[in-house]
Amino acid sequence: MNNLQMKKLTILSMVVASIFAISCKKESNTTQNKENPDVFSAEEKKDSTNIKHLFNTALTEGKSYEWLRELTSIGGRLSGSEEAAKAVVWGEKVMKEVGLDSVWLQPVMVPHWVRGExxxxxxxxxxxxxxxxxxxxxxxxxxxxxxxxxxxxxxxxxxxxxxxxxxxxxxxxxxxxxxxxxxxxxxxxxxxxxxxxxxxxxxxxxxxxxxxxxxxxxxxxxxxxxxxxxxxxxxxxxxxxxxxxxxxxxxxxxxxxxxxxxxxxxxxxxxCKTLPDAPSFNVVGQINGTENPDKIMVVGGHLDSWDLGEGAHDDGAGIVQSLEVAYLLKKNGIKPKNTVRVVFFMNEENGLRGATEYNRLAKENGEIHIGALESDAGGHTPRGFSIDANEKNVDLVQSWKKLLAPYGLHDLLKGGAGADIGPLKDDHVTLVGYRPDSQRYFDYHHTEIDTFDKVNKRELELGSASMASIVYLMDKYLYTEDTLKP
CATH class of the missing domain: 3.50.30.30 (Glucose Oxidase; domain 1)
Incomplete structure (x- = not known):
């Protein structure tokens, strides 16, 4: 190929790329127009701007991927194991580094099954x-x-x-x-x-x-x-x-x-064999609410994993995304009205002891939970959320679609939310499950190949931003006398 042909090919490639870019921009604008941005109220315009800032921060200054690298380097974190204990220490450390208002360990006895040779x-x-x-x-x-x-x-x-x-x-x-x-x-x-x-x-x-x-x-x-x-x-x-x-x-x-x-x-x-129950912990940290500090919204995943791999998708991704919700709120100067509590639950895989104990202590201490979000479906591309709530609050969450859909969050469907937040279910509590694309999840689920390298950095960060966005909206709109009515 001579120089003239090379120049023609280069020019043609640039033209094609320009046409494609213009087409993508038109498609993006069309998508946003379908969500009626022009009919946003003043508050919704403010919400749209804040959500955009959450996504920008996650994609440019996010911490989740490196946190996941650290967590998975511990190895499989089956309840009762030495690795699970190391994960607790790690969890407490990173919560404190984010600068949450308080961080503590919640004791819980967990099953201790070992695989053997x-x-x-x-x-x-x-x-x-x-x-x-x-x-x-x-x-x-x-x-x-x-x-x-x-x-x-x-x-x-x-x-x-x-x-x-x-x-x-x-x-x-x-x-x-x-x-x-x-x-x-x-x-x-x-x-x-x-x-x-x-x-x-x-x-x-x-x-x-x-x-x-x-x-x-x-x-x-x-x-x-x-x-x-x-x-x-x-x-x-x-x-x-x-x-x-x-x-x-x-x-x-x-x-x-x-x-x-x-x-x-x-x-x-x-x-394999089952040993006596072993002591462990949920790791808990929170940002105190500025208006209703006694009203709590949980965001969390499970810290334990099966022993064969590194628990990257199940549920390391959910752990680091949950903490990044708090990080993104703080980084963007968003001060929640209600207390936002991050929980790393222990023993989801073979017992739900952490979730059960968290719920027991919440009732014993007279805590008021108004919402909870769980990430335990992997770190793939965000698709939306499932909602387990009374009809009014299901409708409320679904009304946010025009704010969330521009980020690929089209699915806001009534359904189950998650195993660890399930015990909090109540007519007045809105439970939400983060739902990424599910097509590849069961390639890795509970296997030796559920490892750090199987998680895409950008997909993970998009998930963190998606979760932070719905927590922002839940905090702003969920707790009113009207929404608390069944």
Whole structure:
């Protein structure tokens, strides 16, 4: 290519880029016009300006990403572990560095389950040894020291497992109910099959099964097993059976191989155990309200994580975003009318002890909560919020869409808010869940690849700003005599 051709190509590229930029600007203006900025009241114009400042600060002076780097360097933070204790120390330190008006630790006793040495699983098929990626489920018992070998029965649901009866005796029951990938919200797909993981062992243990394995809770096909909590419910201890998850690709293969060899035998070994409850803490800090300091709005996530990875998306992202809400308010000189309290809850993953204790102490101390926001859905691109409140306050939050939609926050839907703030539910309390895009979340959820490098800096910061914006609006408009009426 000669110089003249190069110049022509350069000019053409500049023209195309200019046209694209103009088109994007027109599209942006069109989007904003659809949200009727011209009919903003004087107060809404002020709100729009403040929200813009919150986003600008998060994207240029945000702290969340580096905080997440520090937190995930501790490693997996399973309740009762040394890593969870280190996370508490870290949490108290960063809250004080932000300059919250007060910071304290809230004692709570938590479960202490440990995984033990790495699990092993395999089976023989057509003379070949097939190694299976497998991990024990939280609260499962161990296998015997030499492992378990037994024939496998495949089921696709708890209902199907209930129908096995005596057929399950002496067998390993394989729960292979997959995500419904036609559901756009992957959390709905997760809810449709996670019962197998949680209640599978209790369901088939009563029939004399010797073990339970479950397809990992993910919408993808990969080689990473996903851990998570399980329960024996009211089974007597002599009916407890080892429970584990296998990767989704291993589940696909095992199902196919069972069709060809129905009597194949599966082997797995795990050495997990439950220790006595251990002392731990919720980490709490707050900005005192200037007008109603006795009225409290919580913003938080859970400090604990599973032990396989670093708990970056689940829920390191929620932790650092929650603290950044307070940081952004202070950085922009926004003084909340009500007290804004940041809570790093302990033990969401396998017990909810932190949330339960926080709620108990709130009632015991006569505290008045008017709202709460939780981030526990990963650090991906913001999409909006779910709202759990009385009808008036649902309508109130949805009325803010014209202020939030320019930032991609189009979803303001009635629904559940979050496990840790759930105990605060009341007719007069507005609970809100932060909802980022869910498509990639279950690639990482409860796996060894939930690590710092899987979180995008800009997406994380956009989430912090989104949360700060709705906290700003909740603080300004939520607490009135009218909105407190059911």
């Amino acid at each position: 790495k699990e092993v699983a395999n089976y023989m098929f057509n003379g070949e040894k097939i190694n299976v990626p497998l991990c024990a489920l939280g609260f499962s018992i161990a296998t015997p020291s030499n492992g378990i070998t037994a024939e496998v029965i495949e089921v696709k649901s708890l209902k199907e497992a209930e129908s096995l009866g005596e057929k399950a005796k002496g067998k390993i029951v394989f729960f292979n109910g997959a995500f419904d990938n036609t559901l756009i919200n992957t959390f709905h797909a997760y809810g449709g099959c996670v019962g197998q993981r949680f209640a599978g062992a209790a369901t088939v243990g009563k029939f004399g099964a010797v073990g339970m394995i479950v397809r990992s809770m993910t919408n993808g096909i990969n080689d990473y097993p996903h851990t998570g909590s399980m329960s024996y419910k009211d089974l007597p201890e002599d009916k407890y059976i080892p429970a584990a998850a296998i990767s989704s690709r291993a589940a696909e293969n095992l199902s196919k191989h069972l069709k060809e060899t129905p009597n194949l035998k599966f082997y797995f070994k795990q050495s």
